[in-house]
Amino acid sequence: MSAQTKHFFSDPTHLVHTALQSLTFTNPSLALDLENKIIFRRPDSLTKKKVAIVSGGGSGHEPAFAGFVGDGFLDASVAGTIFASPSAEQIRKAAIDCVDNEQGVLIIPMNYTGDVLNFGMAAEKARAAGIKTEFFAINDDAGVGKKKGGKVGRRGIGGGIMVLKIVSALAETGASLEELHRIAQLANSNLATVGSSLEHVHVPGRAPSEDTIPEGEVEIGMGIHNEPGSHRAKATLPELVKTMLYQILDHNDPDRAYITHQSGDEFVLLINNLGGVSTLELSGITYEVYHQLERDYGIKPVRIIQGTFLTSLNGLGFSASLLKLSDTGLGPGKSFLELLDAPAEAVGWSAPIRPSTWERRTDAPVELKKTKLAEEQPSNLKLDLPVLKKILGGGLRRVIDVEPLVTRYDTIVGDGDCGIGLKRGAEAILKLLEDPSSNLTDDVIHTVNRIVTIVENTMDGTSGAIYAIFLNALAHGLREQDKGTTASASATIWAEALKYSIEALGKYTPAKPGDRTMIDALVPFCTTLRETKDIHAAARASQEGTEATKSMKASLGRAVYVGSENEWVGKVPDPGAYGLSEFLTGLANAF
Template sequence: MQTKHFFSDPNHLVLTALNALTITNPSLAYDREHKVIFRRPDASATPKVSIISGGGSGHEPAFAGFVGKGMLTASAAGSIFASPSAEQVRTAAMHRVETKKGVFIITMNYTGDVLHFGMAAEKARAAGIKTEFYAIGDDVGVGRKKSGKVGRRGLAGGILILKIVGALAEKGGSLEEVYRLAKLTNENLVTLGSSLEHVHVPGRDLPEETVPADQVEVGMGIHNEAGSHRIKATLVELVQTMLLQLLDPNDADRAYIATKPEDQFVLLINNLGSVSVLELAGITDEVVRQLGRDYKIKPVRVIQGTFLTSLNGLGFSVSLLKLVDTGLGAGKSMLELIDAPAEAVGWAAPIQTATWENRSDAPVDTLTVKSDEEKPSNLKVDPAVLKKVLSAGLKRLIAAEPLITRYDTVVGDGDCGAGLKRGAEAILALLEGTTLTDDAVRTVNEIVNVVEHSMDGTSGAIYAIFLNALAHGLRTQDQGSATPVTVETWAAALTSSIAALGKYTPAQVGDRTLVDALVPFCTTLAESKDVKAAARAAEKGTESTKHLRASLGRSVYVGSEEEWLGKVPDPGAYGLSEFLTGLAEAV
């Protein structure tokens, strides 16, 4: 494992690497505070759909390296192997790109990225910006059985999706067309990576797990995640194994695309970071040879290079995209969109002379978007009553923190109680220190702002997405004249919030998460219009989690089931149920 680096401070490394993109491509600008790379505004350009991507650093040139004409409009970067925050992505979507034709937020299918990018998408949508979200999943290394509800991981094949949708947006494609094409391309895309060794992050200790010197890990992810298995193999044998996982129609766990003799393919050979150019070329030769010999596939395009890395990963990935009809007409086939020019340093096309001649170091003014959050609504509540019931629920949740923490120490990492308490105390401080208005939407948005700034982790993202969607669900019921908010109004908004949350997490009732309390509450409230009955349903749902095996979250792999099965409820569900019970008792 290569552990020597020129940089010892990973944070400094990320910031300087991002700034370097503006040096090598003068059409770009850099928001250092939010770690956002974006295209400089061009007043003469025709408005188009803006495409925003991003993810953890360490995967260069992805994702900021693909910002430029013909590809992405902006990209948000996290620290090494960590998702950027929702605030970073929201800033990109609402203040760094044009929004007239809509915004397409697209990231790789990893939990943190989906939640944070999804939260930003809901925030942009709530602000009145036409927004679509999509998570790329092209990996076959972890099959259907193991990946379960989470789905396929996003790997290098996803760069082909970014290239295709970027070209379509540049040609004037609508937001709906861009979204549909991303989905269609992903449905015809498979990728598999293999690596000789784990990677080392600058400034960190050596990892305990390594790959034995005489073995290769098939299916290793881009963050050192385990693959399907390890083998002792020559390159020829390794490629045979990989192509079988990619194309075997009899492998029900991994057969994501069906092939016919007339099908055409694009092949992408990607360097995970430390394979020499010489070896990568030899790998490409072997892959193409075996595709023709064993599968009668002669790719119409072979793209070789470094597109999505894993720092200094000593491995490569193979992606195959089956070309299908886009239904978009001349000039907008998958192949034409891949071949379309792009001015991004991570892609193969060079930067044009005119771009250098028009370079500018002038600061870029922040775009101002008038958010729907700032607009008053006609949905009226009694501020005193709202403060009373919310405060009762929050105080009950705060009092339950020791027990929530004890539960989470057994089945999780012990931070659930502290996170919920921190958020509850912050909202309570808002209620006690602010004179609430009778505007229901404005009040919910104020609470959303507090949650986004005080709660982190997965639960913070889930609550923020849900509450953003709740504000949007309320506003859709505004009829233009002063209307009191009823139980029916809240129930309808909560129902739409559940649907919105489902876009960003696969969690459902029975998965042993806070959803086991949240969904029964919302469903019962919609059916009975009785808050107390809804709270009892949440409590019953929470109690049921004691007997459920976890399928999502840290409980999947933390602790022994014998220690808690039948005894300990899901901590997140318990905390939410305590809040809802306190709220119901105060009604």
């Protein structure tokens, strides 16, 4: 495996500038100082006096951090170039010029050397300017132990977004700068995150990294700038998750005992996409993490938040974070959980489930209502069962016999599976008719619905879907003519039901006679039967329609891609039309 080096942008500076500008399109309450790469809330969007929250960091971590600016979240975010801290001057302008700082400013980046130095310098400049200012660097990474982290300490990664959300929501309540600073530290001390990735990322405009992760291995504890983690290992997802949770929750490990847990503790789980994992896989990862937490640690998180919050460009990895709920000491409305649940108008925040929905959470099984299936609903339309079996059997056996020819035709003009699909369906229906234990009755609609089930389960592809739609509509068309008293399913009744089926089919396929499809056999049969009530005349019309397909240019299906100069034009009929006309001819001959 090699790093993904294809990008739509080759100029990283242009990329960062346009990405920042786009945020003012997607959130009209935001403004941009492009020269300094500052996204901030428009003054006319502010509704209250409060402490301003300022964060930021290198670009490439989107939606962090600019995507979290908005009502209920950050007041400003400062962007550096890709994976590089913004300058102290950029941050100073954000804290002094771009936010309402009368109540003070909390400057809160992630814990990386460049960010700490530059955001810290800006904090000192803000204090020197007479602005009440506090500084805190979020550090939640448990993937690298205390010894390896040394004086630098833990890195700030995905779980830190919860700290930003908590202090931002708390600021909205009118909390003081001192309270915000204390709660940032409290939340951080109850938080641990581990990330893992299958590959390094590639920065647009740079040469590819020479270091790649070997096929089948995963970097456990990888940072958000391609930094190494604790180790590499060959591991399945369950094995990987087990290691990650052990690093987070083994409080007996003195090198990683960042948080402790005991019975009764409540946690919030955040699963963060590092940028390159599909939503499908991320959901599967969330299941595995949740399953192991409950099975191995007795932890059932009170909130599960899944999404893309802090990325490493298109990083092929994820991080798992656990935040232990702790008493903030601030009273009602200001708990960790309430602050996480508080609304936020920021494009990067996605936790759309209301608290009331979480409060109603239950493991009780859901009892589904029992609706009678179509085949379980009797009708008054009858047909002598031996006659029905004889007529249908005649058509089905003919389809089975001509399978080699249909396959040959489809090999020339299609993908070669039409004959096999028709034969498979015909054999399955024939088995139903010939099985004494199938409990078929003289109820025509019941029998058609039994056949529908077989077609849906045995015939795949486009033709299988068309047959299933047609037969479902046929059953409905027959039921529409059930007058409540026992009656024989006459040719007139069949003809009207077939008319309804053709109309229903037209809702789902644009195919019409002349498009070189099975419709060229089906429509002439149904139309002629309705006009003449003569199944033999209807079968002949179907054959004529099929013969006409030899000289038609395909408008639908795979035959569209076969050029008209090919030698089969004028000689080979549409395979689907031919197979159907043979079935209809078999029906007529057995009548």
